[in-house]
Amino acid sequence: MEDLLEILEDLHPDIDFETHEALIDQQVLDSFDIVTLIAEIDSVFDVTIPAEEIIPENFNSAKALYKLIERLSDY
Amino acid sequence: MQYNVLEYLEHTVNRLPEKVAYADDKIEITFQETYNQARAIGTFLARRGIYKEPVAVFMNKSPMEIVAFFGVVYGGNFYVPLDEEMPKFRIELILENIKPKAIICDESSEMLLKEMGYGDNLFLYDSIVGTSIDKQALEDIRNKAIDTDPLYVVFTSGSTGIPKGVVACHRSVIDYIENLTQILDCDEDTVFGNQVPLYFDACLKEVYSTIKCGATTYIIPKSHFMFPLKLVEFLNEYKINTVCWVVSALTIISSFKVLDKIKPEYLHTIAFGSEVFPIKQFNLWREALPDARFINLYGPTEATGMSCYYEVDREFDEDDVIPIGRPFKNTDIILLDENDKIPEQGELGEICIRGTSLTFGYYNAFDITNKVFVQNPLNTAYPELIYRTGDLGRYNQYGELEFVSRKDYQIKHMGHRIELGEIEANVNKLDEIKSSCCIYDEEGNKIVLFYVGDINIKDLSKKLRQSLPRYMVPNKIQQLEVMPLTPNGKLDRVYLKGLIKSKNKER
Numbered sequence: 001m002e003d004l005l006e007i008l009e010d011l012h013p014d015i016d017f018e019t020h021e022a023l024i025d026q027q028v029l030d031s032f033d034i035v036t037l038i039a040e041i042d043s044v045f046d047v048t049i050p051a052e053e054i055i056p057e058n059f060n061s062a063k064a065l066y067k068l069i070e071r072l073s074d075y
Numbered sequence: 076m077q078y079n080v081l082e083y084l085e086h087t088v089n090r091l092p093e094k095v096a097y098a099d100d101k102i103e104i105t106f107q108e109t110y111n112q113a114r115a116i117g118t119f120l121a122r123r124g125i126y127k128e129p130v131a132v133f134m135n136k137s138p139m140e141i142v143a144f145f146g147v148v149y150g151g152n153f154y155v156p157l158d159e160e161m162p163k164f165r166i167e168l169i170l171e172n173i174k175p176k177a178i179i180c181d182e183s184s185e186m187l188l189k190e191m192g193y194g195d196n197l198f199l200y201d202s203i204v205g206t207s208i209d210k211q212a213l214e215d216i217r218n219k220a221i222d223t224d225p226l227y228v229v230f231t232s233g234s235t236g237i238p239k240g241v242v243a244c245h246r247s248v249i250d251y252i253e254n255l256t257q258i259l260d261c262d263e264d265t266v267f268g269n270q271v272p273l274y275f276d277a278c279l280k281e282v283y284s285t286i287k288c289g290a291t292t293y294i295i296p297k298s299h300f301m302f303p304l305k306l307v308e309f310l311n312e313y314k315i316n317t318v319c320w321v322v323s324a325l326t327i328i329s330s331f332k333v334l335d336k337i338k339p340e341y342l343h344t345i346a347f348g349s350e351v352f353p354i355k356q357f358n359l360w361r362e363a364l365p366d367a368r369f370i371n372l373y374g375p376t377e378a379t380g381m382s383c384y385y386e387v388d389r390e391f392d393e394d395d396v397i398p399i400g401r402p403f404k405n406t407d408i409i410l411l412d413e414n415d416k417i418p419e420q421g422e423l424g425e426i427c428i429r430g431t432s433l434t435f436g437y438y439n440a441f442d443i444t445n446k447v448f449v450q451n452p453l454n455t456a457y458p459e460l461i462y463r464t465g466d467l468g469r470y471n472q473y474g475e476l477e478f479v480s481r482k483d484y485q486i487k488h489m490g491h492r493i494e495l496g497e498i499e500a501n502v503n504k505l506d507e508i509k510s511s512c513c514i515y516d517e518e519g520n521k522i523v524l525f526y527v528g529d530i531n532i533k534d535l536s537k538k539l540r541q542s543l544p545r546y547m548v549p550n551k552i553q554q555l556e557v558m559p560l561t562p563n564g565k566l567d568r569v570y571l572k573g574l575i576k577s578k579n580k581e582r
Contacts, residue, residue, distance in 0.1 A: 013533040031300040
């Protein structure tokens with residue numbers, strides 16, 4: 001989780017990602033951020049997020065995103 | 076001969092009154108509705124005596140915003156689009172420059188403008204669209220209009236920190252649209268999926284091709300460009316067959332392998348531009364849609380939309396560059412070397428543009444206009460302007476023009492044209508900052524800001540979000556103890572670029 005928070009804070013130093021629950025709905029993240037996130041997650045966690053998982057629900061909070069990473073790395 | 080862009084709408088409304096002109100996922104409006112509502116807005120402005128004036132349009136991106144543009148023009152004025160994506164500071168700078176006698180807004184922008192202290196001259200679209208049309212007044216306005224009257228002012232990044240407003244007239248837009256619709260092979264079966272914002276000239280393609288050809292434009296919700304699967308589903312749901320997108324919007328689909336799962340079934344014409352298309356991504360698109368036409372477009376805002384095009388007609392390997400091809404009909408490209416001479420075949424030169432497509436230059440800024448709209452140095456006999464793009468290009472072995480690089484610190488990031496100098500100017504304005512330098516990391520597609528000063532990264536990032544548009548906020552900020560300088564005392568950009576490169580390698 002620490003690693004993920006670091007990636008997110010790098011993108012938006014002014015956001016508290018531990019508590020924010022509406023990163024997509026409140027337009028904190030934009031398409032550039034999503035592309036960057038997916039690339040960083042790939043290199044840091046060695047997890048490739050497939051297209052069908054690139055949906056708002058998985059990106060609305062750091063928690064949700066971390067759950068997705070855990071789920072994908074179980075395989 | 077056509078003199079006014081509204082003639083496009085007037086021909087089409089007779090032919091296809093009930094056809095949908097513009098739509099998004101919530102609302103659709105027909106050509107008849109577009110025509111009637113635009114004329115109502117035109118009448119409203121005429122009644123208030125607003126004529127030959129810049130009229131700001133500040134609305135949520137929607138079909139109605141486009142109607143408002145036409146309404147401004149029916150009133151004999153020219154439109155200046157503003158957008159909620161612009162930070163307040165930028166909006167203030169623009170309003171200070173144009174001093175509009177009217178701002179057409181919706182409820183959310185009205186609230187924002189009032190908060191900012193602009194309470195006067197605000198008119199809600201919904202209240203003025205019901206104005207009963209005064210045919211005679213509109214006819215009088217049209218009879219006095221000429222094709223070199225301004226049509227719009229759109230603001231682009233300026234290296235001094237102040238955005239520049241490019242002024243275009245009816246004639247240059249008509250010239251552009253006539254040629255563009257031929258290249259795209261546009262007709263009433265064309266269904267555009269619009270991606271680009273309405274506050275740049277990039278949207279001319281959809282806005283005006285639609286009224287000229289009786290096509291339909293669907294405005295795609297911005298959030299779809301984060302979620303590629305949804306995006307392709309949208310294209311299929313609305314049977315979109317033509318797109319003119321920035322490259323990064325196309326690669327978000329291809330790079331996440333969406334094309335393996337679902338294909339845009341109706342898409343047959345894909346125009347792209349504003350950025351270099353990575354060939355690996357491009358080839359994924361071509362494999363997925365082997366029968367589609369792929370067209371690379373190139374052009375600066377100062378020459379009205381696009382100036383050059385290349386329709387892909389051969390295979391490209393990963394080291395190849397997709398050329399920008401050849402100029403649109405009725406546009407001429409001249410390459411000029413440092414001595415203002417035509418370089419040898421295959422050598423670099425600055426891309427300079429000549430023709431009707433040239434805009435007038437920058438609003439309320441004669442000095443900076445005169446620096447780049449200059450006398451054609453190859454012509455010493457009579458006045459003739461060219462626009463110096465600052466882009467360096469050369470002709471390849473096929474005689475096609477290739478874009479090579481910029482002469483200065485202007486970059487293209489996610490399809491947006493950005494002066495790194497404008498970012499630096501905004502950073503340096505802050506009291507806590509001693510010095511700053513912005514570098515574009517081409518490999519990672521990131522704007523990297525280095526600074527020296529008594530402010531932490533978090534607070535700096537917060538402050539920059541208030542003064543810069545979202546797409547100009549640095550993607551990475553790094554604090555330094557001292558700024559590296561060259562022996563001449565200038566910022567050592569090469570060293571900082573090296574820092575980024577070695578960082579990228581570590582990963």
